[in-house]
Amino acid sequence: MNLKDRFSPSDWENWKWQIQSRIRNAKELQDCISLTPSELETFQNTNRFFEFGTTLYYLSLINPDDPNCPIRKQIIPSPEELEKRPYETIDPLGEEAHMPVRGVTHRYPDRALWYLSHMCAVFCRFCTRKRKVGKSGSTPGSEDWEEAIHYFRTHPEIKEVILSGGDPLSLSDGKIEYLLGALRSISSINHIRIHSRYPVTLPYRITEDLGDVLGKFSPIYFVTHFNHPMELTQVAKERLNLLRERGKVILLNQSVLLKGINDSPEVLSELNYALTSSGVKPYYLHQCDEVFGSSGFRVPIQKGIEIMKSLRGYMSGITVPSYVIDLNGGGGKIPLPTDYLEKTDAEHYYFQNYQGRSFSVPKE
Ligand code: SF4
Incomplete structure (x- = not known):
């Protein structure tokens, strides 16, 4: 029996019920899917570093017949999580070192990230x-919160605040409304961004009420986090539509390049076409950060560059995200090179196009 069919539709589609019914341990998980002996063994050990948790909704997307299911790989602990590489740290982006106020990371000149949940x-x-x-x-x-709002008010160089976490949509609609209202009252803030994975992992969180709250503070740049086309379900598409229509948000997506999950031109092409057709602009493809226990997910940068080269030019620019790396230690985000510029001389630039053909452009 399909997991969803075990529950009433009114429970299943109620985001608060889904949160209360989250699966939090191996025993509960085994009531829903079978685990391999190695997954079971890993479970207890990894839990000490990073808890396990999934909604029934996201769990229901797993293909039980595929041990390498891309949904499964994102949520079930693997033994590689316990392997700590020398270059991996607990805070690879140096967020805690750039925190003037609890929860606020101010690392770039004109924007700040606000950890809210x-x-x-x-x-x-x-x-x-x-x-x-x-x-x-x-x-x-x-x-x-009040200290953070005061910080934003007294630092007019901050033009953008990014509501993040954890997930800021874990807060109640009332709290979200309060925070957005406070930010909108600061005239130096040019725009607000929200980062949330709820459209992927629990799209029922995107209710009409939430849409009405967001719609009051339009425009909001809303960045989702779809990594694989299997995540773009019918209900996810409907709720993205609600976010756009009722919440009046501008929808963008960031993905992480993940080994065995989306590290192929075919998967990324399908994902990014599906996002674009759902009204979501693919914004960033992130190189996986060097956080401890992440080596099992990391794709070599050279492979990432090759994948990007097989997308750019073959797909409409609207469907192609920027491939970026967030430099370890708080160096910030930079685009990864795609080497279209072959060489220069006194008079010309020499470029390769997306098909590998050479072209020159005069310097003057
Ligand atoms: S990647 Fe985002 S949604 Fe996933 S656990 Fe981290 S903060 Fe939460």
């Missing part, structure tokens, strides 16, 4: 913030 519908095994995600003590309280 330790909660996510699903705990992704490759998460960059596994040091704090899932740990209730990491969530800023209301006094921290």
Whole structure:
């Protein structure tokens, strides 16, 4: 029997019920899918570093006949998570070192990231913030919020605030409305961005009420996090539509390049066409951050560059994200090169096009 069919539609489609019914341990998980002996053994050990958690909705997307199912790989702990490479750290982006106020990372000149909740519908095994995600003590309280708002107000160089976490949509609609209202009251803030994986892992969170809240503060740039075409279900597409129509948001997507999940031109091409047809602009393809225990997910940069070369030019520019790396230690995000410029001389630039053919462009 399909997992979904075990429950009533009114429960299944109720995001609060889905959160309350999240699967949190191996025993509960085995009631839903079978685990391999190696997965079972890994479970207890990995849980000490980073908890396990998934919604029934996201779990229902797993193909039980495929041991390499891309949904399964994103949420079920693997033995490689326990392998810590010398270059991996708990805070690869140096976020804690650039935190003037609890929860606020101010690393770039004109923008700041605001960590608002330790909660996510699903705990992704490759998460960059596994040091704090899932740990209730990491969530800023209301006094921290006021301090953060004061910081934004007194730092007019901040033009963009990014609501993040964990997942900011784990907060209630009322709290989200309060935070957006506070940010909108600061005239130096040019625009607001929300990063959320709920459209992927629990699209029922995108309710009409939430759409109405977001719609009051339009325009909001809303960045989703789809990694694989299997995640773009019918209900996900419907709720993206709701976000766009009722929430009046501008939809973008960031993916992480993940070994064995989406590291092929075919998968990324299908994903990015599907996103674009759902009204979502593919924005970033991230090189997987060097967070501890992530080596099993990381794709060599050279392979990532080759994948990008097989997309760019063959697909409409609207469907192609920028391939970027966030430099270890807080160096910031940079685009990864695709080497179209072959050489220069006194008079010309020499380029290769997407098919490998050479062209020159005069310098003057
Ligand atoms: S939704 Fe984002 S913050 Fe939450 S576990 Fe996944 S990657 Fe980490």
